[in-house]
Every structure is written in C-alpha cells, then in structure tokens.
Amino acid sequence: MTGDPKDARDALGRLADALAEDILNAPDEQVLADAAEIYGDTDKLAADMLRLFEQTASEQSKAKLVAARAAIAADRRRRQEQPALIRPRRGGGFRDFFPPTPRPRASSRWPPARARPFRTMTCTACWKISRTLA
Amino acid sequence: LSVTDPAEPVRARAEIASAIRAFTPAQWARLRRVAAHYSIGDLMEAEDLLQEAFRGALDGERKCPVSVDVVRFLAEAMRSVADGELKRTKRRPALVPLPASGDPAAPVPEPMDPALNAEERDEDSRCQRQREQIIGLFTDDPAAEVIVEGLMEGMRGEDLRALTDLDQTAYQSKRRLIRRRIERFLRGPKL
Numbered sequence: 414m415t416g417d418p419k420d421a422r423d424a425l426g427r428l429a430d431a432l433a434e435d436i437l438n439a440p441d442e443q444v445l446a447d448a449a450e451i452y453g454d455t456d457k458l459a460a461d462m463l464r465l466f467e468q469t470a471s472e473q474s475k476a477k478l479v480a481a482r483a484a485i486a487a488d489r490r491r492r493q494e495q496p497a498l499i500r501p502r503r504g505g506g507f508r509d510f511f512p513p514t515p516r517p518r519a520s521s522r523w524p525p526a527r528a529r530p531f532r533t534m535t536c537t538a539c540w541k542i543s544r545t546l547a
Numbered sequence: 548l549s550v551t552d553p554a555e556p557v558r559a560r561a562e563i564a565s566a567i568r569a570f571t572p573a574q575w576a577r578l579r580r581v582a583a584h585y586s587i588g589d590l591m592e593a594e595d596l597l598q599e600a601f602r603g604a605l606d607g608e609r610k611c612p613v614s615v616d617v618v619r620f621l622a623e624a625m626r627s628v629a630d631g632e633l634k635r636t637k638r639r640p641a642l643v644p645l646p647a648s649g650d651p652a653a654p655v656p657e658p659m660d661p662a663l664n665a666e667e668r669d670e671d672s673r674c675q676r677q678r679e680q681i682i683g684l685f686t687d688d689p690a691a692e693v694i695v696e697g698l699m700e701g702m703r704g705e706d707l708r709a710l711t712d713l714d715q716t717a718y719q720s721k722r723r724l725i726r727r728r729i730e731r732f733l734r735g736p737k738l
Contacts, residue, residue: 421675422588424699426630428681429587431698432726433626436580437619439723441573447727448576451734459575465594466567469601 555612563604566617574618581622583730585629587681588674593733600624684728691725694718 436444445455452458558566570578582593582600600621603609609627611620678699685692690711697707708718 421671421678424678425588425674425681427701428695428698428729429584429629430626431703432584432729433581433622435722435726436577436584437622439577441571441577443723444577444580445573447723447730448580451727451731452576452579455572455576458579459570459572462575462579462597463568463570465597466601469598470564470605473602473605 555614557610557612558617560605560607563611563617563620567601567604567621570618577618578621580726580730582625583733584726585625586733587729588629588632588677590632590670590673591629596625596628597621599628603628681729681732684732685725688721688724691721691728694721695725695729 448458449455578597579593582597585591585596586593600609603624604611604621609620609624611617682692682695682699685695690713693711694707697710702710708715711718711721713721
C-alpha cells in the first residue's frame with residue numbers, strides 16, 4: 414500500500430464496491446442478522462428508512478409544484494410583455510378571433526336596412542300605400 | 548454493479564415508488580448497509596446518499612430496467628453518486644486547444660496551478676486517514692487485513708482467497724466479519 418492520497422480515494426472506492434456487492438448477494442437472514450447487530454431493531458430501521466423515502470418524495474412534490482408555479486408566472490409575464498395583435502376581452506371567446514362583420518349603415522334606399530319584417534315582404538305599391546296611410 | 552442497458556424497457560416512476568413502499572425489513576436493511584459502505588471516504592453521509600438515490604429514481608433522472616431488482620437499482624444509484632463525489636475534485640491536467648501554427652497572436656493558456664486548494668487537501672487527507680483507520684481495524688486479524696488490503700487493490704475472488712490460505716467457508720465468514728466491522732466503524736449517529 415502506498416501513501417498517495419489519490420490512491421486512497423480509489424482504494425476506498427474499490428473496497429466499497431466489493432463489500433456492497435457482497436451485501437447485495439447475501440441471503441436475507443444474514444443481512445438482517447448483521448443489521449440487527451449493527452443498527453438494533455430492524456423493524457425500526459425499516460420504518461426510519463421508509464420515513465426518509467416519504468420525506469424525499471414529499472420534498473420533491475413540493476419542489477415540482479414550486480417549479481410549475483414559477484413556469485406559469487413566467488409565461489404570464491411573457492404574454493403581458495408581448496404586443497398583442499388581438500387583445501382578448503374579459504370572458505372572450507371565438508369573437509376575439511372572428512370579430513363580427515360591421516353592418517351596413519341604414520339608408521333611405523330600398524330595401525330599408527331597418528325595415529320591419531312585414532314591410533320587407535310587401536311589394537312597392539303596397540309600401541307606397543302604407544306610407545300614405547301613415 | 549451494472550444495470551444500464553438503453554434498449555431495455557424501464558420501470559415507471561410510480562412503479563418504483565410502489566416497489567420501495569413495499570420493501571421488506573430485509574430489503575431496507577440491505578439498502579441501508581450498502582449506503583453505509585458507499586459513505587466510505589467520509590465525503591457524503593449514508594442518509595444523503597439514500598436521499599439522492601430516491602430523488603434520482605422519483606424524478607426519472609435514473610432509469611430502472613424492468614429486469615433489475617429495485618434494491619440493486621438504488622444501490623447502483625448510490626454507487627454512482629458516491630463515485631462522483633470521490634472523483635469530483637480529482638485533479639486532471641487541463642485540456643486546452645492548440646494554437647494555430649504561425650499565429651503569433653494566439654492566446655497562450657494559463658497553466659493550471661498544480662498545488663491543491665484547501666478543500667482538495669482536506670478531502671485527500673480525510674480519504675487517506677480513513678484508509679489507514681480501516682486497515683487499522685484488522686491489526687488483530689492478519690487474514691482479514693490481507694483481504695481488506697487486497698480488496699483495496701482491486702483483487703477479487705479466488706486470487707484473494709489463495710493469498711489468505713483459508714478454505715471457502717472460512718474465507719466467506721472472514722469477509723462477513725470485515726463487512727460488519729467496517730460498517731460499525733462507518734456507522735453515523737443517525738438512523
């Protein structure tokens with residue numbers, strides 16, 4: 414064995430690999446017996462480990478939520494900064510994209526734009542009579 | 548430990564989480580003990596290694612092939628994290644592009660300072676101290692000491708057993724003693 418610090422890192426890594434592989438291949442009874450000797454109650458050890466896992470999962474869920482909120486906020490800011498070609502109205506729907514065609518202005522020409530339905534259905538002579546009576 | 552094959556179908560994250568929640572005490576013990584051994588070098592706590600492995604599995608950063616046992620998959624994840632920590636500050640010569648020939652204006656790269664910084668010196672000395680402490684655990688047992696030194700050198704299997712003159716059963720029980728003694732030495736205050 415040499416005293417080189419770089420060798421020490423590699424040596425420890427090789428030792429850890431070999432011993433971890435031994436543990437992965439050992440029978441359950443042996444793993445549990447040794448764990449009981451080193452860590453005490455193996456049921457408590459299992460419960461502590463599960464708690465550690467749940468804590469990690471919970472922290473990760475929270476981190477995802479925070480990231481999603483930040484993404485939504487960033488998207489909203491980006492939209493507000495962009496010049497909008499079609500400015501959406503409050504509660505706007507398809508009319509924002511297909512605005513209604515402007516109606517032609519009312520005029521005195523025939524047929525009258527705002528004529529009542531029965532008048533539109535009459536002939537020119539009838540219309541003149543009705544005008545006279547009115 | 549090798550579990551990576553890009554062509555193989557992998558477990559969904561929810562499936563891994565369900566498998567972990569259904570671990571037996573023996574599986575948890577196995578995982579905890581592997582974490583203890585990968586915390587060697589004193590660069591990362593066993594609990595931190597476990598959390599990193601869980602995090603990598605849950606966020607999909609690490610893929611678990613369907614044919615691989617979840618305990619082994621998490622062990623491999625811990626090995627990878629620990630290996631990264633061990634090599635993080637490993638010094639290598641800086642790679643720099645060669646200047647074009649005949650170009651006097653080409654900038655000459657600053658040579659890397661070969662001296663260690665304070666953090667690197669501290670980590671190196673910790674590793675070296677721990678190696679000596681681990682070997683020192685077996686001064687009362689020459690066969691175990693030979694096995695530990697052999698494992699540190701990368702020796703495996705029959706070659707290592709032949710060095711100790713032990714039969715197969717005695718050799719296996721010696722290795723078990725080594726695992727327990729080192730693990731007790733490495734055991735942190737928590738869990």
